[in-house]
Amino acid sequence: MWRKEDGNPQASSEADSGTVNSTSSTKSGSSAAAPLAVSPRATACVSQGIKIKGELAGSEDLFIDGQIDGKISLSNAVLTVGPNATVKADIAAREVVLRGRAEGKFVATDRIQIWNTARVQAELKSERILIEEGAELHGRIEAGKVHATSSVGHGRKGEVGKAKDSSSTDEKNSSGAATAGAD
Amino acid sequence: MGFLNKLGIAIGGYAPRNNAGTLPHARQHSGRVHAGAVAAGPHREPEMQETTRISNGLKEFLWNLEGLGRGTLLDLGPAWQTTLSFFIERGFRVTSEDILRDWSDFQKKEQAAPKESLTADDYAQRTPEALAKKFLTENLQYAASTFDALLLWDVLDYLEPTLAKQMVWHLTEQLRPGGVVMAMFHSKKPEKFHRYRVMDTHTLQVLEAKAIVPAQKVFQNREIQDLFGRFRSMKSYVGRDQLRETLFIK
Numbered sequence: 001m002w003r004k005e006d007g008n009p010q011a012s013s014e015a016d017s018g019t020v021n022s023t024s025s026t027k028s029g030s031s032a033a034a035p036l037a038v039s040p041r042a043t044a045c046v047s048q049g050i051k052i053k054g055e056l057a058g059s060e061d062l063f064i065d066g067q068i069d070g071k072i073s074l075s076n077a078v079l080t081v082g083p084n085a086t087v088k089a090d091i092a093a094r095e096v097v098l099r100g101r102a103e104g105k106f107v108a109t110d111r112i113q114i115w116n117t118a119r120v121q122a123e124l125k126s127e128r129i130l131i132e133e134g135a136e137l138h139g140r141i142e143a144g145k146v147h148a149t150s151s152v153g154h155g156r157k158g159e160v161g162k163a164k165d166s167s168s169t170d171e172k173n174s175s176g177a178a179t180a181g182a183d
Numbered sequence: 184m185g186f187l188n189k190l191g192i193a194i195g196g197y198a199p200r201n202n203a204g205t206l207p208h209a210r211q212h213s214g215r216v217h218a219g220a221v222a223a224g225p226h227r228e229p230e231m232q233e234t235t236r237i238s239n240g241l242k243e244f245l246w247n248l249e250g251l252g253r254g255t256l257l258d259l260g261p262a263w264q265t266t267l268s269f270f271i272e273r274g275f276r277v278t279s280e281d282i283l284r285d286w287s288d289f290q291k292k293e294q295a296a297p298k299e300s301l302t303a304d305d306y307a308q309r310t311p312e313a314l315a316k317k318f319l320t321e322n323l324q325y326a327a328s329t330f331d332a333l334l335l336w337d338v339l340d341y342l343e344p345t346l347a348k349q350m351v352w353h354l355t356e357q358l359r360p361g362g363v364v365m366a367m368f369h370s371k372k373p374e375k376f377h378r379y380r381v382m383d384t385h386t387l388q389v390l391e392a393k394a395i396v397p398a399q400k401v402f403q404n405r406e407i408q409d410l411f412g413r414f415r416s417m418k419s420y421v422g423r424d425q426l427r428e429t430l431f432i433k
Contacts, residue, residue, distance in 0.1 A: 128271070129262075129267060130264065131262060131263070131264040131267070132264075133264070137261070137262055138281065138284060138288075140278065140279065140280045141262045141267070141277070141278065141279040141280075142276065142277070142278045142279075143267050143271055143276070143277050143278075143279070144270070144271045144274075144275055144276035144277050145253070145274070145276060146276065147253040147255070147276060
């Protein structure tokens with residue numbers, strides 16, 4: 001004979017194992033403090049009003065909206081400098097997202113993003129750098145893949161043509177007719 | 184049709200489009216605001232105007248770098264996403280240093296230094312030659328033969344002539360043999376301050392910006408040749424706006 005419980009195997013299994021989840025406890029109206037649903041993978045955060053002076057290191061993503069003065073090293077993780085943050089640090093991470101005030105030397109193995117709210121005075125080094133229109137950026141940027149072997153200025157495609165060009169322009173230059181209108 | 188045009192009425196209606204369909208000369212000198220490319224940011228100068236410019240210098244610059252594969256480029260203007268992306272996509276490693284901004288900051292710092300109780304030695308440190316030397320020891324510190332290409336823009340027009348001379352010497356050292364430089368020179372003192380960014384292989388976007396430093400000198404052709412005397416060749420393109428785009432090959 002069919003019974004109601006048979007049609008809902010999940011409910012029966014839960015009942016068998018005796019597990020009670022937070023929703024069931026709230027449904028039952030119990031006032032016992034249910035544990036907060038905090039994911040162990042939630043981004044760590046240095047919130048507004050917090051000041052840190054020193055060295056930060058880790059391998060998890062970090063969001064900073066406070067003040068940091070020192071050195072930050074996040075291997076294989078994303079560091080976000082929030083819109084309210086003031087960071088004066090040397091940063092090394094997989095990815096750096098700049099949305100607030102930042103000063104220092106920033107190296108990212110993957111990329112650096114500079115949002116239009118950012119005010120950056122730094123040396124930036126990464127394979128990819130994304131700058132949003134309106135971002136304030138002072139400093140030096142090194143972007144692109146690091147070349148293992150340095151390229152040499154010889155043997156380029158246009159070398160022969162260039163030599164021809166150069167001789168002709170050199171002649172022009174030496175005769176005082178330096179410029180050639182080409183527009 | 185012509186009558187309609189005179190009245191400002193065109194058949195087919197107005198559809199906003201970029202400058203791609205216009206003639207090069209019209210594009211270059213129309214002075215139209217390139218509204219389509221304006222992006223709003225909180226720190227953006229509101230009066231900033233953008234126009235495009237056909238650049239034969241850029242075309243030639245790229246032609247010289249073609250086939251290089253993985254090259255290194257030094258851009259002495261401000262860092263723009265379009266310029267960075269353009270060269271990175273072509274396999275370049277780009278270093279960007281806004282040298283005019285650095286020079287302006289350097290000057291401010293020097294002027295802010297206390298002027299009382301200056302000794303003769305201090306005065307000696309403030310000559311244009313000494314200041315140029317000091318500036319170059321604090322900036323543009325790269326090993327010899329680091330770069331394959333250099334975008335100098337119109338920077339030299341805005342630098343103290345002494346510094347311009349020392350900087351060219353300094354940069355020549357940092358350029359590999361066969362390296363290419365693209366520079367621009369105004370034929371008369373520029374009325375407005377502009378920044379440049381690469382749009383495509385033959386188009387530059389010219390952005391009117393707040394002057395960081397005043398224009399210093401209008402270089403004559405002979406002076407330009409002397410400045411770049413260590414380069415084996417030089418080629419110039421003069422636009423109708425009298426801006427000379429000049430290529431130098433080391």
